Amino acid sequence: MITLLKDIKLVDGYGVKTDRDAIYLVDDRIETVLPPGTVVDAEYSLPGHLVMPGGIDLHTHIGGGKVNIARLLLPERPARDAIQELHDRKPWLEPLSCPVPNTWETGQRYLQMGYTACFEPAMLAANARQSHAEMQDTPWLDTGAYVLLGNDRMLLDMLARAVPQSQIEEYIGWMIAAHAACGVKVVNPGGIDAFKFNQRSMNFDDLHPHFGISPRHILQCLARATDSIGLAHPLHVHCSNLGIPGNIATTLATIDAVEGSRLHLTHAQYHCYGNEGPHGFSSGAALLAERVNRSDRLTIDVGQVLFGQTVTLSADTMHQYANRKLASPRKTIFQDLECQAGCGVLPFRYRQSQYVHGLQWTIGLELFLRVVDPFKVFLTTDHPNGGPFTGYPHLIRLLMDYDFRMSIFERLHPDVKGTSSLPSLKREYRLDEIAAVTRSGPARALGLVQRGTLAEGSLADVVVYREDRNAETMFASPSMVFRRGDLVMRNGVCLDDCPKATILATLRDRDRIAGWGRSKAHRTSWKERYGYSPDLTAMRLDELRGEGRDVEWNASHE
Amino acid sequence: MVGRNCTAFKTPPAEFVGMTDPHETARLCTFCSLLCELDREDASPDFGEAFCSRRHREWEIVTSARRDAALPTIDSDDAIDAAQKILANSKDVLVTGRVHCVETARAAIQLARRFSGMLDLWESDAGMDAVLAIQKNGLNSVSLAEARERTDCWIVIGSDGLLEEVPRLPQATSNGRKVPMLLMGNWSAPSIAAWKDAGFDVVGIPCSMKKIPGALAEATRQAQNMEWDSQVGEWLHQAKYLTVLWSGRELTYASNNITNRELWIESLLHWIAQRNEVIRAGALIWSSLEAGFQQTCTWQTGFPGRIRFLRQGAEYRPHEYVAKRWVARKAGTAKGEDARTPSKPCIVWVDDTSESLPDPIVQAGVPLVVLSPRKPTLDHPSMVWLPCASTGIESTEAYFRGDQSLLVSGRNPVSITELPEVPSGGSRLRVNQWIARLIAS
Numbered sequence: 001m002i003t004l005l006k007d008i009k010l011v012d013g014y015g016v017k018t019d020r021d022a023i024y025l026v027d028d029r030i031e032t033v034l035p036p037g038t039v040v041d042a043e044y045s046l047p048g049h050l051v052m053p054g055g056i057d058l059h060t061h062i063g064g065g066k067v068n069i070a071r072l073l074l075p076e077r078p079a080r081d082a083i084q085e086l087h088d089r090k091p092w093l094e095p096l097s098c099p100v101p102n103t104w105e106t107g108q109r110y111l112q113m114g115y116t117a118c119f120e121p122a123m124l125a126a127n128a129r130q131s132h133a134e135m136q137d138t139p140w141l142d143t144g145a146y147v148l149l150g151n152d153r154m155l156l157d158m159l160a161r162a163v164p165q166s167q168i169e170e171y172i173g174w175m176i177a178a179h180a181a182c183g184v185k186v187v188n189p190g191g192i193d194a195f196k197f198n199q200r201s202m203n204f205d206d207l208h209p210h211f212g213i214s215p216r217h218i219l220q221c222l223a224r225a226t227d228s229i230g231l232a233h234p235l236h237v238h239c240s241n242l243g244i245p246g247n248i249a250t251t252l253a254t255i256d257a258v259e260g261s262r263l264h265l266t267h268a269q270y271h272c273y274g275n276e277g278p279h280g281f282s283s284g285a286a287l288l289a290e291r292v293n294r295s296d297r298l299t300i301d302v303g304q305v306l307f308g309q310t311v312t313l314s315a316d317t318m319h320q321y322a323n324r325k326l327a328s329p330r331k332t333i334f335q336d337l338e339c340q341a342g343c344g345v346l347p348f349r350y351r352q353s354q355y356v357h358g359l360q361w362t363i364g365l366e367l368f369l370r371v372v373d374p375f376k377v378f379l380t381t382d383h384p385n386g387g388p389f390t391g392y393p394h395l396i397r398l399l400m401d402y403d404f405r406m407s408i409f410e411r412l413h414p415d416v417k418g419t420s421s422l423p424s425l426k427r428e429y430r431l432d433e434i435a436a437v438t439r440s441g442p443a444r445a446l447g448l449v450q451r452g453t454l455a456e457g458s459l460a461d462v463v464v465y466r467e468d469r470n471a472e473t474m475f476a477s478p479s480m481v482f483r484r485g486d487l488v489m490r491n492g493v494c495l496d497d498c499p500k501a502t503i504l505a506t507l508r509d510r511d512r513i514a515g516w517g518r519s520k521a522h523r524t525s526w527k528e529r530y531g532y533s534p535d536l537t538a539m540r541l542d543e544l545r546g547e548g549r550d551v552e553w554n555a556s557h558e
Numbered sequence: 559m560v561g562r563n564c565t566a567f568k569t570p571p572a573e574f575v576g577m578t579d580p581h582e583t584a585r586l587c588t589f590c591s592l593l594c595e596l597d598r599e600d601a602s603p604d605f606g607e608a609f610c611s612r613r614h615r616e617w618e619i620v621t622s623a624r625r626d627a628a629l630p631t632i633d634s635d636d637a638i639d640a641a642q643k644i645l646a647n648s649k650d651v652l653v654t655g656r657v658h659c660v661e662t663a664r665a666a667i668q669l670a671r672r673f674s675g676m677l678d679l680w681e682s683d684a685g686m687d688a689v690l691a692i693q694k695n696g697l698n699s700v701s702l703a704e705a706r707e708r709t710d711c712w713i714v715i716g717s718d719g720l721l722e723e724v725p726r727l728p729q730a731t732s733n734g735r736k737v738p739m740l741l742m743g744n745w746s747a748p749s750i751a752a753w754k755d756a757g758f759d760v761v762g763i764p765c766s767m768k769k770i771p772g773a774l775a776e777a778t779r780q781a782q783n784m785e786w787d788s789q790v791g792e793w794l795h796q797a798k799y800l801t802v803l804w805s806g807r808e809l810t811y812a813s814n815n816i817t818n819r820e821l822w823i824e825s826l827l828h829w830i831a832q833r834n835e836v837i838r839a840g841a842l843i844w845s846s847l848e849a850g851f852q853q854t855c856t857w858q859t860g861f862p863g864r865i866r867f868l869r870q871g872a873e874y875r876p877h878e879y880v881a882k883r884w885v886a887r888k889a890g891t892a893k894g895e896d897a898r899t900p901s902k903p904c905i906v907w908v909d910d911t912s913e914s915l916p917d918p919i920v921q922a923g924v925p926l927v928v929l930s931p932r933k934p935t936l937d938h939p940s941m942v943w944l945p946c947a948s949t950g951i952e953s954t955e956a957y958f959r960g961d962q963s964l965l966v967s968g969r970n971p972v973s974i975t976e977l978p979e980v981p982s983g984g985s986r987l988r989v990n991q992w993i994a995r996l997i998a999s
Contacts, residue, residue: 063857065963071856075693075874097871102860126703129956130965133660134857153707196708198798198838321834331696336840337963338703530703531730532595535584536966543967 001485002026002034004043005464009050012454013375013440015432023051025460028484032456042487046464049479052435053452054116054461056442059236059266059301060383062106063120063134063143065127066313066343069333070100070384073345074311099311099347099384107139109390111489114463114478117451117503120145121185121236121266122315125152126338126530126537128179132502136549140488144446144503144554146236147179148315150186150218151193153211153339154529159221160211169225171522173513176231178538182446182505182554183233184226185266187315188240189218192342195318202318204240204253215240216257223261230508230556232447234262234299239271242319246275248284255291255298262557264445267303267382269364278415279355283363286421289370292377299445300371301378304364304395305357306387311347313385320344339529350387358412360386362420368399369425374436375444392438393476399429399437400471434471447555448503460485502544506556584968588658588950589616591847591960592724596971610725616912620948623912623932632945634987638995640942641927645996648904648925651675652888654881655908655929658847659955660965662910663854665990669906672997676866677855678881680916683819684806685852686876688843689862691823698830700801700840701963706731708838711797712739712758715770715804715826717814718749723805724844724960728756731803738793743767744814761790767814771825778829800839802830805960807846842961850958853965882918889922910949910989929989947986 003025010017024031024040034040061067077097097105110118118138123131123145135143149155149172158168176184190213191202197209204215219237226235239254241247251271255263265271265288274282292298309328314320317334321344324332333345350357364386371377379396383389398405409422429437443452450459462482468474481489483498507513516522517534526534544551585596590612645651653670657663657679670677679685700708712731714720721727739758741750742765754760765773777794794800804826809819816822826841833839845852852862859865861874873879888903907919909930919926925940931948934941949955956967987995 068853068857071860072689072862073693073696075861075876077874098860103857105860126701126964129967130853130958133854133956133965137664137858196704196799196838327696331694333692333697333699334834335697335963336700336704336708336838338701339707529707531706531733532703536595536968537964540583540967 002038002040002042003482003485003487004040005051005462006043006045008046008464009467010454011050011052011431011435013432013436013452017454023454023462025462025482025485028460030454030456030458030460030462044480046479048467049464050431050467051454051462051464052114053439053443053454053458054463054481054483055110055114055438056446056448056452057110057115057118057380057383057389058378058442058446059121059303059380060118060389061100061120061122061313061385062118062138062383063103063145064123064131065335065337066122066315066345067100067134068130069335069343070311070313070345071098071102073331073333074098074100074347096388096390099309099388100313103134103137104139107141108494111140111481111494112478112492113390113392113476114465114481115141116461116481116483117142117144117448119143119182119446122146122148122187123179123181124148124315124337124341125175125179126340128181128537129539129543132180132539132544135502136500136544139497139500140483140494142501142503142552144182145180146183146185146233147175147181148187148341149175149184150189150222151191151315151341153193154526156190156193156208156211156213156218159213159217165221165224168221169228170513170516172222172225173229173507173510174516176229176505177507177510177513178517178534180502180504180539180544182503183231183236184222185236185238186219186222187238187341188242188318189215189222191215191240191318192315195321195342196336200318200322202240204250204257216253219254219257223258223263227261227557228508229513231505232554232557233445233505234264234297236264236266238266238314238316241271242314242316243270243273243323244319245273245281248272248274248287251284251288252291255295262297263299265298265300267380267385268300268367269303269305269360269386272363272367277419281356281359282419283359283366283421285363285366285370289367292371293373299376299378299441300367301380301382302364302367303380303382303386304368305350305360306381306391306394307350307352307357307361308387309347309349310384310387311345313343313345315341315343317342317344320346352408352411353413355413355415358416359420361412362409362416362422365398365405365422366420366425368429368437369427374429374433375441377437378442378445379437393472393474396429396434396438396475397470397472400434402426402428434475446503447506447557449555497548499548499550501550501552504551504553506553508556583954584966585971586950586957586966586968587613588847588955588957588968588970589613590724591845591849591958592726592730593957593959593966594726612722612725620912620931620951624948626933632943637942637944641944641996644904644925644927644940644942645673645906648673648902650901650903651906652881652884652903653677653906653908654680655906656680656848656911656913657851657908658910659949659957660850660854661955662908662949662989663851664858665993666851666908667855667858668997669908669993671867674867675906676879676881676884678864678879678884679848679851680881680919681846681848682863682881683810685845685848685862686864687809687819688806688823688845689852690820690876691827695824695827696831697827698834698840700842702730702842702959702961705801705803705840705842706733708799709801710737711793711800712737713742713774713800713802714739714753715742715767715802716808717744717767718746719808719811720805720844721749721752723807723846727844728753728758732756732758740790740793742770763790767809768816768822771822771829774826774829778833798837800833800837801842802826802839803842803844805844844960845958845962846960847957849960849962850956853958853962885918885922885924888924889918908989908993910946912948929992931986944992945986946989946992949988952986953988
């Protein structure tokens with residue numbers, strides 16, 4: 001199948017292609033030139049349109065235990081009449097049926113915005129099969145997941161016993177490979193487990209009440225391991241002290257602690273709070289952005305807050321529990337899980353009139369606007385924590401349109417307006433910068449070398465947008481989406497299902513890593529800890545393959 | 559720049575995902591939601607009655623179902639045609655049954671969606687009681703391995719029925735340490751002994767199940783007044799991590815006389831939530847294998863069951879879309895008791911166990927499509943049986959453990975006795991394969 005898109009502007013994170021106005025989609029690849037005489041199967045002349053690579057969301061909670069628990073907790077649905085009315089006016093503004101929609105709706109709504117790959121950031125090893133099962137049932141999207149480590153007692157015990165780093169790396173590699181992950185995430189290192197021992201807070205250098213090790217120790221081990229085993233994606237870090245005023249100090253200490261290793265700080269907005277100002281809560285965005293700007297080993301995704309109803313879900317049970325009284329509606333779920341992590345689910349409403357929520361909104365935007373290189377900051381709302389992913393077009397408009405940004409800023413709590421530096425940040429994102437924060441940057445950070453670019457030979461996952469002065473309208477309703485060269489969405493209508501891939505990590509020295517799971521001593525200690533053998537949660541490749549499903553490996557880090 | 563040094567992996571790595579043997583399927587007992595691993599590292603040679611009473615019992619059921627299913631020969635094309643006729647003539651389809659594995663759950667949901675039907679498992683009360691309580695107020699819970707490792711005081715609520723349902727639960731909850739356990743409810747001496755043999759320091763507290771949430775709340779109030787004098791009080795007072803274990807199914811037993819199960823669960827969950835203000839505590843609500851359906855249905859539709867598929871999507875009415883009520887209503891209609899809704903109903907019974915059809919289904923007098931390993935005793939023109947393979951025995955499937963924190967994939971090895979061959983059916987299709995054929999055409 002050969003499709004020609006012509007008379008079109010080509011934009012990816014590497015810039016607007018001024019020398020070309022057409023691309024060919026040849027089967028599943030992008031080509032710029034075809035041999036003379038080649039017959040094209042479909043041709044689209046698209047003046048006034050631009051094409052970008054498919055969007056990539058590197059941090060969105062779309063599959064796994066806590067996602068499903070959140071669905072279970074929130075059976076309420078908005079009145080159908082209201083939805084229908086909105087749908088008739090602007091289909092792309094239709095709210096999700098639930099802050100955590102079912103798998104089909106998730107796939108459909110992502111595709112309708114031009115996203116083609118999404119990554120579940122907090123997959124519990126014990127729960128890996130469920131996470132993958134849910135993602136397999138999410139149509140149209142390629143998916144991947146980061147395995148949660150750093151609160152698993154196998155690791156904590158090894159650290160406490162001062163097991164050599166090389167052996168710990170074998171374990172970490174095995175956990176990634178056996179649970180079909182493409183990265184490692186650490187959430188509040190050691191803190192989730194400390195909460196199970198009834199410790200209610202944990203600073204970066206506090207010791208775990210049972211294992212006697214600190215978050216610093218855990219983080220350093222994981223960051224070194226991630227580099228050493230060759231993971232393309234750096235350690236994905238949810239820092240200690242989530243959401244606590246003054247936590248910028250912890251975040252900076254986290255960065256300093258792993259000097260020399262790569263690091264990705266996730267939902268950074270929630271981790272850069274000062275404790276100054278009229279309410280003892282202020283922005284630390286400038287400090288964090290400055291560190292990101294001068295480091296070549298540090299990236300962030302923002303976790304932007306968007307106003308409205310959502311549900312927060314996190315493995316960070318310690319801090320979710322601390323916020324339990326803020327739940328709206330007032331019902332929460334907390335789980336201690338399998339000696340590996342936890343889960344806290346808490347419905348939440350962000351209000352423009354509320355000082356803290358307003359400031360969180362400005363802090364997220366500050367991060368976007370202060371980080372100079374768009375390949376170091378990625379667009380996320382930490383769906384659904386800061387707001388649903390369907391808010392991305394709105395967020396893009398906030399970044400591209402200063403006046404629009406200020407029109408919302410004016411509605412915030414007076415003390416936010418009095419203290420925030422947002423009005424002084426007049427930067428407006430260009431289209432290629434939007435492409436960088438939504439596609440090219442995440443692709444590079446994940447080692448997806450054939451995505452996020454319109455270069456020759458890249459994957460033919462592309463999106464066609466009708467140019468519009470209103471960026472929200474433009475990014476909410478692409479004209480066409482192609483997956484692997486096939487047209488799968490046109491004017492909001494999903495046409496056909498398409499092949500999907502689970503993206504796995506390429507690991508260095510995988511034979512050594514495989515040995516970890518075969519070792520009798522390791523199998524015995526695993527069984528003593530969990531009551532079952534490591535084979536029980538480990539996945540087989542054939543489980544990820546099937547009709548229309550396959551696996552794909554990312555690049556390794558050299 | 560991060561990722562700048564990455565190189566594309568030109569040749570995918572060998573068939574390696576990192577597990578010990580990438581081609582070996584886990585050997586599990588799929589007869590109860592504990593999903594015991596029948597591992598070669600285990601000592602038991604045949605996993606027979608000494609290993610688990612339920613396993614032995616269930617094996618007999620599977621074996622007898624296969625024996626009964628041997629005749630007559632089923633022509634699969636004819637059966638599919640007949641089933642499709644029933645579905646095509648119906649305007650009111652109920653998809654119900656017993657669904658244990660994720661694969662069957664997916665298929666049942668797909669079928670109900672295709673025919674705009676109502677979907678509810680036959681024995682959904684136990685699961686839905688817990689869901690409704692959680693949807694009101696939330697939950698503090700703990701998974702099995704976590705509870706096994708962290709708990710320093712167990713409260714197990716129930717009766718012998720729990721150990722009939724999950725015979726090896728005492729072994730699965732014990733980590734070898736002598737941990738205090740309050741056994742509340744109606745336990746016989748052998749059951750108490752089973753918990754003791756697993757290593758727990760057991761105190762039996764015979765009491766009415768109905769009164770337990772209130773009794774625990776009262777005990778805590780006394781603790782706050784520091785008026786403890788009993789050993790039980792001391793245990794509760796000193797606990798740092800408390801786990802409260804019960805089975806949802808047991809609450810539905812009439813003998814336990816719990817009239818408002820939802821409220822009972824809410825009260826207990828409220829008490830656990832209060833304990834967490836001071837110590838750590840979690841509920842371990844043990845589910846049957848049907849939790850697999852509930853989970854799958856939740857991620858596919860947003861709801862745990864009791865739904866009807868409409869043009870706009872699934873509609874959830876947990877008190878209305880109840881299979882047993884639907885059947886009672888239609889049976890009444892068939893007998894002329896209520897002729898308000900001439901809706902041309904039909905039932906699709908989806909079953910991945912080897913149990914018999916429940917009497918109300920047999921007696922409903924409604925056209926019936928049965929997808930099950932066991933041949934129904936009912937035989938009339940408006941019934942079609944699609945003989946299914948025993949999932950988890952003849953094929954590998956994914957099941958949720960009873961704490962719903964673990965989804966495992968495996969199959970039950972032939973170990974107690976050889977399964978009888980099915981001479982006429984040959985290799986039978988799995989439930990999901992039949993449903994795929996039903997939907998395809």
